[in-house]
Amino acid sequence: MxxxxxxxxASWTLDLKLVCxxxxxxxxxxxxxxxxxxEMPRKYPAGRLAAFAGGLxxxxxxxxxxxxxFGGLLLQAHMIQHLLLxxxxxxxxxxxxxxxPLLRGLPRRVFRDALGPFLSCLELxxxxxxLVHPVVSWFAMAAAIVVWHLPRFYxxxxxxQSWHRVEHACFFWSAVMFWWPVVGVWPSNPVWxxxxxxxxxxxxxxxxxxxxxxxxxxxxxxxxxxxxxPRLWGISALDDQAAAGAIMWVPGSIAxxxxxxMLGMRAFESGRAQGVQPATIPxxxxxxxxxxxxxxxxxxxxxxxxxxxxxxxxCVQAGxxxxxxxxTGDGLFGPQIAPMNLAGVLPWTxxxxxxxxxxxxxxxxxxxxCPFTLPRDLARKFVAPRYxxxxxxxxxxIAAGLLAAYLWxxxxxxxxxxxxxxxxxxxxxxxxxxxxxxxxxxxxxxxYVCPIGQFHFVHALVSPLQVxxxxxxxxxxxxxxxxxxxxxRQRGCELHLFQPRKLGNFxxxxxxxxxxxxPQQNVGILRVLPGESLRDDRRGSGIGRLNRRPDVAALVLIxxxxxxxxxxxxxxxxxxxxxxxxxRLELRSMVPxxxxxxxxxxxxxxxxxxxxxxWLSVRWAQAGFAWKDLTCSFxxxxxxxxxxxxxxxxxxxxxxxxxxxxxxxxxxLRVHSGNYPPALSPSWLPCLEFLFLDLGLLxxxxxxxxxxxxxxxxxxxxxxxxxxxxxLTASLYAAGLWIVFQPMQMRGTMLMH
Amino acid sequence: xxPPKLLLPVLMILTQxxxxxxxxxxxxxxxxxxxxxxxxxxPAPLSAGAVDISLLLQNRNGLEPVLDASVSLxxxxxxxxxxxxxxxxxxxxxxxLLYAAPVTLPESGRWNLTITIMRNGxxxxxxxxxxxxxxxxxxxxxWGYIAFPPLVIAAFxxxxxxxxxxxxxxxxxxxxxxxxx
Numbered sequence: 053m054x055x056x057x058x059x060x061x062a063s064w065t066l067d068l069k070l071v072c073x074x075x076x077x078x079x080x081x082x083x084x085x086x087x088x089x090x091e092m093p094r095k096y097p098a099g100r101l102a103a104f105a106g107g108l109x110x111x112x113x114x115x116x117x118x119x120x121x122f123g124g125l126l127l128q129a130h131m132i133q134h135l136l137l138x139x140x141x142x143x144x145x146x147x148x149x150x151x152x153p154l155l156r157g158l159p160r161r162v163f164r165d166a167l168g169p170f171l172s173c174l175e176l177x178x179x180x181x182x183l184v185h186p187v188v189s190w191f192a193m194a195a196a197i198v199v200w201h202l203p204r205f206y207x208x209x210x211x212x213q214s215w216h217r218v219e220h221a222c223f224f225w226s227a228v229m230f231w232w233p234v235v236g237v238w239p240s241n242p243v244w245x246x247x248x249x250x251x252x253x254x255x256x257x258x259x260x261x262x263x264x265x266x267x268x269x270x271x272x273x274x275x276x277x278x279x280x281x282p283r284l285w286g287i288s289a290l291d292d293q294a295a296a297g298a299i300m301w302v303p304g305s306i307a308x309x310x311x312x313x314m315l316g317m318r319a320f321e322s323g324r325a326q327g328v329q330p331a332t333i334p335x336x337x338x339x340x341x342x343x344x345x346x347x348x349x350x351x352x353x354x355x356x357x358x359x360x361x362x363x364x365x366x367c368v369q370a371g372x373x374x375x376x377x378x379x380t381g382d383g384l385f386g387p388q389i390a391p392m393n394l395a396g397v398l399p400w401t402x403x404x405x406x407x408x409x410x411x412x413x414x415x416x417x418x419x420x421x422c423p424f425t426l427p428r429d430l431a432r433k434f435v436a437p438r439y440x441x442x443x444x445x446x447x448x449x450i451a452a453g454l455l456a457a458y459l460w461x462x463x464x465x466x467x468x469x470x471x472x473x474x475x476x477x478x479x480x481x482x483x484x485x486x487x488x489x490x491x492x493x494x495x496x497x498x499x500y501v502c503p504i505g506q507f508h509f510v511h512a513l514v515s516p517l518q519v520x521x522x523x524x525x526x527x528x529x530x531x532x533x534x535x536x537x538x539x540x541r542q543r544g545c546e547l548h549l550f551q552p553r554k555l556g557n558f559x560x561x562x563x564x565x566x567x568x569x570x571p572q573q574n575v576g577i578l579r580v581l582p583g584e585s586l587r588d589d590r591r592g593s594g595i596g597r598l599n600r601r602p603d604v605a606a607l608v609l610i611x612x613x614x615x616x617x618x619x620x621x622x623x624x625x626x627x628x629x630x631x632x633x634x635x636r637l638e639l640r641s642m643v644p645x646x647x648x649x650x651x652x653x654x655x656x657x658x659x660x661x662x663x664x665x666x667w668l669s670v671r672w673a674q675a676g677f678a679w680k681d682l683t684c685s686f687x688x689x690x691x692x693x694x695x696x697x698x699x700x701x702x703x704x705x706x707x708x709x710x711x712x713x714x715x716x717x718x719x720x721l722r723v724h725s726g727n728y729p730p731a732l733s734p735s736w737l738p739c740l741e742f743l744f745l746d747l748g749l750l751x752x753x754x755x756x757x758x759x760x761x762x763x764x765x766x767x768x769x770x771x772x773x774x775x776x777x778x779x780l781t782a783s784l785y786a787a788g789l790w791i792v793f794q795p796m797q798m799r800g801t802m803l804m805h
Numbered sequence: 806x807x808p809p810k811l812l813l814p815v816l817m818i819l820t821q822x823x824x825x826x827x828x829x830x831x832x833x834x835x836x837x838x839x840x841x842x843x844x845x846x847x848p849a850p851l852s853a854g855a856v857d858i859s860l861l862l863q864n865r866n867g868l869e870p871v872l873d874a875s876v877s878l879x880x881x882x883x884x885x886x887x888x889x890x891x892x893x894x895x896x897x898x899x900x901x902l903l904y905a906a907p908v909t910l911p912e913s914g915r916w917n918l919t920i921t922i923m924r925n926g927x928x929x930x931x932x933x934x935x936x937x938x939x940x941x942x943x944x945x946x947x948w949g950y951i952a953f954p955p956l957v958i959a960a961f962x963x964x965x966x967x968x969x970x971x972x973x974x975x976x977x978x979x980x981x982x983x984x985x986x
């Protein structure tokens with residue numbers, strides 16, 4: 053093939069968002085079509101599916117193929133794109149009769165609970181009927197075509213991405229409105245008789261013809277951008293415009309006239325004009341929500357079998373132990389240049405990023421694979437611990453303090469830039485876990501000491517998976533309680549979480565001891581709504597009432613505010629601020645400045661903010677609530693927005709510096725390829741970070757609303773009670789947005805050195 | 806089953822076409838050696854931060870695209886003298902007729918762009934200038950993500966209001982039925 057032609061055909065602009073949207077629409081439609089086909093096979097033959105799929109393909113061609121790529125250079129290409137958006141994709145999609153399949157494809161709860169009030173709202177239904185009334189829809193498409201082809205607006209679309217998208221959205225959706233009465237989308241009632249669609253289409257063709265004639269016969273270039281664009285293949289701007297007009301004229305007219313002729317032939321064959329059809333549409337009931345067994349990861353093929361394997365955890369822990377050993381060894385004895393050392397790269401860039409992503413997608417799998425507890429498990433085969441963890445220390449205060457110290461130490465001591473210090477931190481972790489759990493029974497290190505564990509426990513409260521019982525009734529007849537007591541072949545839960553009364557993922561290490569111990573095999577890893585347990589006021593086994601525990605609230609505040617302080621500390625403006633004060637005060641080291649920043653950011657500001665918000669909430673609740681209880685309840689609701697910031701921050705480092713392991717591994721293995729991909733931030737990364745922040749904000753606000761409704765039983769009082777927390781959440785969100793826009797130090801990568 | 810026409814306004818608000826004309830805005834066009842060179846930049850308007858610089862190389866006479874050249878770029882800020890070197894390749898371009906290089910412009914202001922083209926052992930150079938806007942303009946390009954939460958919140962409150970109204974209507978209906986009975 054000619055190289056130029058090959059280059060043209062290879063010029064696709066695949067946008068991830070577009071592809072995901074089209075795939076989601078296709079999956080929804082397919083799911084609903086399969087269900088409807090089982091009920092009404094004649095109404096939903098394979099042709100409907102093919103038409104809908106064809107419409108989606110036409111959309112993809114319009115928005116991602118070389119037609120889109122060359123639209124800015126050639127008006128002809130741009131015109132083909134518009135034709136696809138106006139006259140190919142919408143009628144094909146509507147021929148698939150998409151409404152019922154898309155609705156039936158949704159999860160039943162989304163369809164009934166989320167969309168139900170909107171679908172049954174009289175005013176919105178009237179609005180919908182008005183939008184697809186032939187008069188309204190005809191004028192909508194005619195206006196869209198004429199206005200957007202005026203030179204002023206056409207140029208606006210060419211010069212601005214956002215307006216270009218608006219233009220395409222106008223074309224597509226006005227065309228959906230236009231073709232709706234022509235296709236006769238089911239199960240809506242047609243407003244006009246079918247023969248009226250003939251003049252409807254004919255008049256639309258007149259508009260199209262008029263506009264096409266202007267483009268074809270104009271003696272000057274209407275759109276200056278094409279005058280300025282480089283000419284390809286010797287095509288002049290005026291010839292290009294004339295060709296575009298011809299494309300709009302001929303295929304455009306065919307798109308209008310063919311359906312008009314077909315409708316005319318049908319009317320002729322029927323022998324009479326068809327009047328408005330009476331409502332012969334069969335009733336399609338809203339599907340009932342039947343109780344189904346929740347999705348269980350342990351019941352999935354292959355993966356479920358692997359997870360249920362008795363020694364699965366040991367194998368994973370052994371692998372992680374080996375990796376930790378290699379990293380520690382390289383950190384102690386390897387070169388002390390962070391980007392060239394495994395200890396400078398893997399823990400700070402890859403492990404942190406992967407850990408939060410796994411938390412988001414699954415749950416606390418890090419603790420499942422934790423290597424720090426493996427040595428103590430082996431030691432316990434020879435020496436059993438003798439003591440119980442002191443009662444006065446059975447809280448999260450120690451862990452919260454250690455976490456604050458860890459976050460301070462990360463900035464003050466810069467372990468990310470010192471492989472040896474990182475290695476000593478890892479070793480210290482092993483030693484501490486070994487000593488604590490050799491002396492004290494249960495998983496005292498995990499539950500009361502480990503800062504990393506607390507990070508995962510707190511954020512696993514918004515994970516989509518949870519270890520929980522499948523059938524509560526089965527546990528009702530159990531009196532051995534193997535899940536917590538253990539039995540001859542398996543120990544029970546070392547974190548004292550009794551499965552029938554377990555609430556959420558807090559303190560759960562996903563060790564699956566309960567799964568192995570339960571003789572009824574009634575414990576699984578089930579799908580849950582993210583953040584469900586944040587709104588639950590019940591007492592949970594082993595954790596009490598989370599929303600009444602000040603130690604948990606303190607832990608949450610350190611983690612939430614720590615997310616923003618930790619990220620901000622790596623941005624250029626904050627670093628420059630710290631250096632300015634360092635110079636102004638003539639200090640020898642940055643440690644005092646960092647200490648002030650972290651003391652303020654982790655202790656003072658969160659304490660004052662949460663305290664003030666709690667005081668205002670108590671005042672506006674006017675119902676004699678305890679300040680402590682209310683503050684703790686609302687503090688838990690901040691977890692999603694804090695988790696979102698951790699996600700945004702760590703994914704930034706992970707995806708920007710994902711290739712940073714290559715030079716370290718090659719140096720360790722003594723190979724040299726010299727082929728290092730550039731550490732450039734992908735263009736989609738800011739979008740992902742904004743998406744995380746948006747979702748975190750929304751989940752926090754929703755949780756805050758539910759907590760407020762529980763406290764004061766809904767309504768305007770709930771809005772008043774939650775308003776201080778809304779302001780706090782919005783402030784954190786705004787801080788997160790600001791951080792994302794700032795240049796960030798890429799620690800542990802070649803970009804730093 | 807409720808009429809489906811309502812789905813249309815809901816979907817119209819939710820979705821938008823995601824597309825962008827490749828290459829971006831034309832910065833300048835020059836003829837140098839045997840080439841006609843057109844320089845594009847995106848985003849539009851050009852602002853400090855991550856940008857994409859694309860070039861279309863054409864034979865000066867027949868305007869056929871040239872696809873086998875080696876292109877390098879040198880950008881120099883007129884104010885501070887900061888320099889950026891980059892190689893423009895077709896692999897980095899979405900439009901495979903263009904040569905593209907992603908660069909990060911650290912500051913706004915006027916930048917000089919020097920293009921060096923090597924083809925068949927011959928070297929050709931062209932120069933031009935670009936005006937770069939401050940970074941704050943980038944915020945506008947992410948307006949959709951900032952507008953998303955308020956839209957969802959508005960939809961949520963509309964949902965809650967509709968639910969309450971439906972419940973009230975049902976209660977009133979039951980009261981009327983009781984009264985009739």
